[in-house]
Amino acid sequence: xxxxxxxxxRTLAEKLWDDHLVVKGENGEPDLxxxxxxxxxxxxxxxxxxxLRTEGRPLRRVDLTIATEDHNTPTLAIDKPIAxxxxxxxxxxxxRNAEEFxxxxxxxxxxxxxxxxxxxPQLGLTMPGITVVCGDSHTxxxxxxxxxxxxxxxxxxxxxxxxxxxxxxxxxxMAINVEGTLRPGVTAKDIxxxxxxxxxxxxxxxxxLEYRGSAxxxxxMEGRMTICNMxxxxxxxxxxxxxxxxxxxYVQGKPHAPxxxxxxxxxxxxxxxxxxxxxxxxxEVFIDADELEPFVTWGTNPGQGVSLSSSVPDPADxxxxxxxxxxxxxxxxxxxxxGTPLKDVKVDAVFMGSCTNSRIExxxxxxxxxxxxxKAEGVRVMVVPGSARVRLEAEAEGLDxxxxxxxxxxxxxxCSMCLGMNPDQLAPGERCASTSxxxxxxxxxxxxxxxxxxxxxxxxxxIRGTLSSPSDLTEEA
Amino acid sequence: xxxxTTHTGIAAPLKRSNVDTDQIIPAVFLKRVTKxxxxxxxxxxxxxxxxxxxxxxSFQGASVLVAGPDFGTGSSREHAVWALxxxxxxxxxxxxFADIFRGNSGKQGLLAATVDxxxxxxxxxxxxxxxxxxxxxxxxxxxxxxxxxxxxxxxDDYTRWRLLEGLDDIGLTLRNEDKIAQFExxxxxxxxxxxxxx
Ligand code: SF4
Numbered sequence: 001x002x003x004x005x006x007x008x009x010r011t012l013a014e015k016l017w018d019d020h021l022v023v024k025g026e027n028g029e030p031d032l033x034x035x036x037x038x039x040x041x042x043x044x045x046x047x048x049x050x051x052l053r054t055e056g057r058p059l060r061r062v063d064l065t066i067a068t069e070d071h072n073t074p075t076l077a078i079d080k081p082i083a084x085x086x087x088x089x090x091x092x093x094x095x096r097n098a099e100e101f102x103x104x105x106x107x108x109x110x111x112x113x114x115x116x117x118x119x120x121p122q123l124g125l126t127m128p129g130i131t132v133v134c135g136d137s138h139t140x141x142x143x144x145x146x147x148x149x150x151x152x153x154x155x156x157x158x159x160x161x162x163x164x165x166x167x168x169x170x171x172x173x174m175a176i177n178v179e180g181t182l183r184p185g186v187t188a189k190d191i192x193x194x195x196x197x198x199x200x201x202x203x204x205x206x207x208x209l210e211y212r213g214s215a216x217x218x219x220x221m222e223g224r225m226t227i228c229n230m231x232x233x234x235x236x237x238x239x240x241x242x243x244x245x246x247x248x249x250y251v252q253g254k255p256h257a258p259x260x261x262x263x264x265x266x267x268x269x270x271x272x273x274x275x276x277x278x279x280x281x282x283x284e285v286f287i288d289a290d291e292l293e294p295f296v297t298w299g300t301n302p303g304q305g306v307s308l309s310s311s312v313p314d315p316a317d318x319x320x321x322x323x324x325x326x327x328x329x330x331x332x333x334x335x336x337x338x339g340t341p342l343k344d345v346k347v348d349a350v351f352m353g354s355c356t357n358s359r360i361e362x363x364x365x366x367x368x369x370x371x372x373x374x375k376a377e378g379v380r381v382m383v384v385p386g387s388a389r390v391r392l393e394a395e396a397e398g399l400d401x402x403x404x405x406x407x408x409x410x411x412x413x414x415c416s417m418c419l420g421m422n423p424d425q426l427a428p429g430e431r432c433a434s435t436s437x438x439x440x441x442x443x444x445x446x447x448x449x450x451x452x453x454x455x456x457x458x459x460x461x462x463i464r465g466t467l468s469s470p471s472d473l474t475e476e477a
Numbered sequence: 478x479x480x481x482t483t484h485t486g487i488a489a490p491l492k493r494s495n496v497d498t499d500q501i502i503p504a505v506f507l508k509r510v511t512k513x514x515x516x517x518x519x520x521x522x523x524x525x526x527x528x529x530x531x532x533x534x535s536f537q538g539a540s541v542l543v544a545g546p547d548f549g550t551g552s553s554r555e556h557a558v559w560a561l562x563x564x565x566x567x568x569x570x571x572x573x574f575a576d577i578f579r580g581n582s583g584k585q586g587l588l589a590a591t592v593d594x595x596x597x598x599x600x601x602x603x604x605x606x607x608x609x610x611x612x613x614x615x616x617x618x619x620x621x622x623x624x625x626x627x628x629x630x631x632x633d634d635y636t637r638w639r640l641l642e643g644l645d646d647i648g649l650t651l652r653n654e655d656k657i658a659q660f661e662x663x664x665x666x667x668x669x670x671x672x673x674x675x
Contacts, residue, residue: 022660023653028634032653034660036668044554046510057647066671072508086508093510104671125669137553137577153555153581154512155646163650165657169633201495202547205576235550237576255675258667266667301495301550322494322546419504440499440551442522 009276011173012242013208016148016273020131022165030167036130038160039116040067040103042094043421044135048158049097057162059101064164066125067098067105070115071421075384075411078108087422101161114387114413117141117355121225122389124254128243128270133160138355138437140231144224145251146243146273148208151232171237172282174207178215180289185470187365188223189357189435189454191215191287192230193295193305199285201303204236207283210275211241215289221250222361229356230437233302242274294469296342297439297452299330304439306342308457308469314338333441334449335429342467345451347431349380350462351444352408352455354418354436358386360393362435362455367399369459369470370406376465381408382424384416408462420445433461478586480643481616484567486540488612488623489530490601496544497551498578502560515556516563531564535608543600543612544571549578549589558585568614570621570630572597583636584646588614591631592621599626616640 010018023032038061045067052059059065072087074080082088091108098105106112112119117138120126128146133139135157142149156166176195196203209231216224224241231239241247248267251257258266297305298312304327306313315327315338331338336345352358352366363385375381383403385391391413394400403410417424418436426432426448435458439450451467460468506518523529530536542561548571549557558581561569566587572594574582582589592600603624604610612623614630616637621630632640639646650657 023656030635032650032656034657034664036664037671043507047512047555050510050512055647063670063672084508090508090510104674125671127669130668135553137551151553151577153553153558153577153584155555155581155584159647159650162647163654163657164661165650167646167650169635201550202573202575205573235575256669256671262665262667265665269665269667301497326495421504421508438499438551440497442503443499446503446522 009278011275011279011281012146012210012240012273013148013171013173016129016131017170019129020148030169032165033131033168034165035133035160036064037120037125037132038065039120039132039134039139040065040157041070041116041134041136042090043071044154044157045097046090046093047154048135048161049101051158052101052161059103059161061164062102065103065161067094067103068113068116068119069094069106069108071415071419073108073414074422075414075416075424078412084423111388111392114389115355115358115415117229118359118386118390121145121221122254122387124251124257127251127257127266128247129273133166137232138229140236140239141225141229141355143228143231143238143240144221145247146240146270148238148240150237171208172206174204174209174236174283174285175281176209176211176285176287177213178211178287178289179213180215181218182215182289182292185456186292186294187454187456188219188226190292190295191289192227193297193302193452194287194292195285196230196234196303197295197305198287199234201233201301202235204231204234207236209234209236209239210281211239216241217244220361221246222359225359226356230302233437243270294454294457296457296467298334298336298342299327300333300439300441302437302439302452304330305452308342308467311342312336312338312340343472345431345467346465347379347433347451347461347467349382349426349430349432350458351382351417351432351434351436352458353382353384353386353416355386356437357435357455358384358390360390363390363394363399366455366459367402369456369473370463371402373406373463375407375462379462379465381406381462382411382417383408384411385413388413417444419443433458433467478643478645481586481588481640483613483615483617484540485611485613486567487536487538487609488541488543488600488604489536489539490604491530491542491544492601494545495547495550498549498554498557499551501549501557502554507554507556512559513563515560519560519564533608538565540565541568541570541612541614542566543597543604544569545597546572546594548574550575553577555581555585558582558587562587570597583640586640586643588616588632588640590614592628596628
């Protein structure tokens with residue numbers, strides 16, 4: 001760091017960039033940025049390992065690399081061979097590659113196996129002040145710790161494996177200021193759905209988003225991860241929250257957290273990271289937390305969301321012709337009629353899981369609503385913990401019992417119905433309230449219809465069988 | 478990577494905005510472990526429809542895709558680029574691309590270049606006039622030309638240079654290996670390590 005750089009007020013993102021600069025690009029070339037942590041899973045890695053092999057290149061830093069199986073893993077009968085041949089091949093390929101290149105791998109059946117974005121934080125590998133990449137767009141999740149974390153393509157995966165660096169152009173910065181206090185029943189998921197509805201699925205393109213303000217400060221690490229996770233749905237490569245006492249408390253004591261002098265050094269550095277007074281963002285957005293209500297998407301992109309208490313919007317009211325026709329097509333796919341109160345929309349399934357909302361706190365929130373109740377008849381409710389460790393924790397707290405007594409399925413860890421690469425899929429035409437992050441056409445199974453919601457809304461919906469918020473339950477009682 | 482200077486081929490109009498990566502290649506095809514052979518997966522759901530543009534006889538062999546805004550949104554899957562490339566596309570033109578998709582394209586020698594929305598519509602109209610018409614994309618001159626109409630294409634200098642030279646990323650970076658080693662020597666000891674397993 002030069003004195004010049006430290007004299008000018010900088011944002012959190014700029015500080016991390018400066019501190020990871022290996023080579024400053026000249027004449028329009030990108031900068032070369034060092035990568036502290038590389039997370040690997042079975043879907044986007046085989047071609048990268050293949051590339052290393054073809055070129056005869058070693059994996060430069062196995063001690064900064066970790067792999068887990070998540071996208072394809074079954075969530076039932078995990079002790080049996082995977083039935084789907086291509087899924088099995090992909091997983092077996094990862095196992096062979098990890099063995100050959102010396103990469104640490106957490107396989108199905110291992111206590112640390114799970115969705116890569118749940119595993120990194122729970123092991124204490126994700127921490128403030130580092131750069132994290134993974135061949136997965138939801139790597140933005142790790143930004144919740146005040147890390148610079150973003151998804152990369154398979155060529156970049158190979159690049160990081162070979163060099164532990166990435167050539168990157170600096171991002172622009174956008175402040176998302178969320179001030180105020182959330183009402184009861186309103187969660188981090190509702191904040192981020194509201195942000196995306198406001199700025200659009202392309203609104204964050206080229207930016208790193210920094211979530212700021214009193215409502216963000218008040219969130220737990222789980223809540224911050226939910227928000228950063230969906231930054232990509234606003235088109236941003238990364239989302240971040242400045243590290244604070246909440247962050248340090250979460251990291252401390254985790255298996256890979258720094259210890260002794262290292263811990264003190266780390267915390268001293270981490271305290272210097274928050275955006276300086278007077279630093280300028282390239283763009284700013286303001287959200288009033290007091291005004292937020294539980295949110296739900298009605299369409300086929302995460303920006304097509306509204307308050308759950310409102311009605312299916314009428315495309316005729318949308319001025320932009322592109323957005324209007326997108327809305328028309330979305331409503332046709334979703335089989336929804338403009339003007340229908342969203343709370344009248346019946347669902348066939350509820351999916352509680354995914355790297356957005358499958359941590360222990362999410363499961364607790366879900367369980368707190370369904371406890372002692374019965375799921376609505378005919379609704380299939382699937383609960384999939386984010387990692388094997390989360391599953392064990394939940395079972396130690398008795399949450400599994402609450403979930404099965406409710407009539408829901410309690411599954412093994414993985415991505416599951418978030419993207420339907422394993423057998424957990426919607427049938428054509430089925431409608432699902434899902435705590436995941438993408439409601440694209442066919443995302444949860446061909447012809448499946450997805451409404452993105454928070455764990456609390458998922459729980460209330462599972463009880464009533466129609467899109468509902470927890471307040472609808474108390475009104476009934 | 479092959480050098481890209483100029484390309485002439487049939488232009489296929491994809492008159493949709495927000496073409497996300499799940500539409501370009503559904504997740505079910507991501508299970509494959511090879512880097513080629515994804516041509517059958519491209520736009521898999523849409524291709525079931527006989528009316529879909531790529532199913533029309535005039536657009537057989539198309540190699541330039543002319544799409545609406547926000548092409549390639551969604552996941553980081555590079556398979557989207559492989560599928561386009563394996564199908565035979567050399568160029569995608571759109572008013573706006575998702576960042577990761579555009580980055581992935583440059584690395585695979587697929588030219589993802591921006592064209593003004595009004596000009597995209599103009600190109601669509603010219604294709605409608607004479608379906609199967611060829612377009613010439615000149616990376617050196619940064620132009621696209623079709624039926625006497627010429628427009629500028631947008632691409633950043635660095636990606637353009639690499640495409641023109643056919644340069645591979647890793648080889649470029651490894652020219653700085655000494656700098657990487659120096660950086661590693663000064664990294665703080667609190668930074669995370671995955672090995673040894675505690
Ligand atoms: S849970 Fe869904 S979004 Fe998250 S990594 Fe898995 S597939 Fe991707």
